[in-house]
Amino acid sequence: MQTQKPQKFNPIGLIIIVLFIAFSINPILGVIGIIAIIFFLKKNPKYLTFYLSNYLQTANKSRGSLTEKNQLILEKTDLIGSTMPLQIPSILFNKTKTRLEKRKKYLHVALNSTLEEAREIISQLPTSDRILIEAGTPLIKIYGTEAVSQIKEMAPAGAYIVADNKCADLAAREVEMMANAGANAATCLGVAPIETIDRFIEECQKFNIDSMIDMMNVESALAILKKLKKLPDVVMLHRGVDETEFSKEKQIPYYQIKQIKGNYGVLVAVAGGDTIREVQRATFNDADIVVVWKNFYQASAETAQLAESFLKEIK
């Protein structure tokens, strides 16, 4: 696997030559050049992991064709992948945790059943920075923070992990726990006391992770947002699984998406069902993040397929 070096033009060589010339003309020019490069990389840390992402794309393609016997090897390479290459940026800029970008559309895959199944689904998902992987509430309550760190390990290095901890009280403790377990985002209930939500958003900023407010069972998300001291990064419009099962007539309030985005600069996530048409419907209504979860009856291959067609059809 280590022989798979990407045969692409090497920008780093060119940069070094340019810097050398700059230094020989005027040392000050060289210093300015170096500072400019550092700034550039700090803004776009993905260039640092250029080779890594190339490697991962090839490695993940071959992963699907490998049989279960090779699971152990895959785990090992994942481990190496998640610790080694990303050390470079983390040493350089202590706090480069991936954050969500506006103007991009994301697919948010929620994993809720067991860690074994989570592994199966993750191994079939395509690699993309537009796919978010969530450790669902049942997983967190059953396995604890291990659910988050294990999923982080299974996922390709640098993947964006959401801990769906559904915080209702003691926000500071929970955010700290989830951030330390490696989550890039945590969730808090919109029905929680306002003091808790405020505290939650503050703590998320402190730990440099994205804050998501889950508006399940909240009638007007706008009314909650109005009361907050600071805005969260993401607002999630959400219908509970139990609700959906027992009273079908309740609907996801798509019209609220535009209302929220018109008034506040936040990303909006909706639970979009599990077919590509439903996902398209959600993005058509201007949602930034579409949440899908795997049903018990649904093969994990279908989730992977959905992810593939999402990446292809929704830009």
Added chain:
Amino acid sequence: MLNQRSKYLQIAFNRSLDEVRDMIAMLPASEKIIIEAGTPLVKNYGKKGITALKNWWSEKIQKPGYIVADLKCMDRGSREVEAVAEAGASAATCLGLAPIETINEFIRECEKVSIDSMVDMMNIEFPFEILQKLKKLPTIVVLHRGVDENERNKEKQIPHDQIHRIKGTYGNVLISVAGGETPRDVIRTFFNDSDIAVIWRSFYEAPENTANLAQEFLKLVK
């Protein structure tokens, strides 16, 4: 499983498992003490945290101990209840703020696996409204002031006046009050006819003092 006539002291544990083991060892072996695996503990250690608490407490009192898993369930009622019952919990909590369908499902599942159901009324102005909508009553209703609320907003109060009204209307539910931390709060809680008083902060802040604190609070439980 809880005796309707008795009063109970529920102590919530939120520290690391190692510390909790020592704290449980220091507690007096009284049946009036209920051990709660706090939400942060559940989210940190999962099922194995609950099992550990169950084992330690049962060992201490020499019979199956009563453990509450503070799940604060918001969705997928049945899945979570099943998991904690398997881990050895004797009761689980659900948020009153959850969709009514979830609470109904939660109570049904609790009965199925024969553990007590607790509905946590945090951030709910009129617990009555929720109780009216339910198909079946929970075993225990928890009147609760959140920790973050308490710290930042002193005026809000635990609605002690609700206890009598709930008990008057729905005879056989037990009432638990959470959010008061001082001995005075606990006295007041029991004086207002609550069945269970939940405390955690003093234990969280001074784990080495567990034995004394528990003795002191236990004196208030008649």
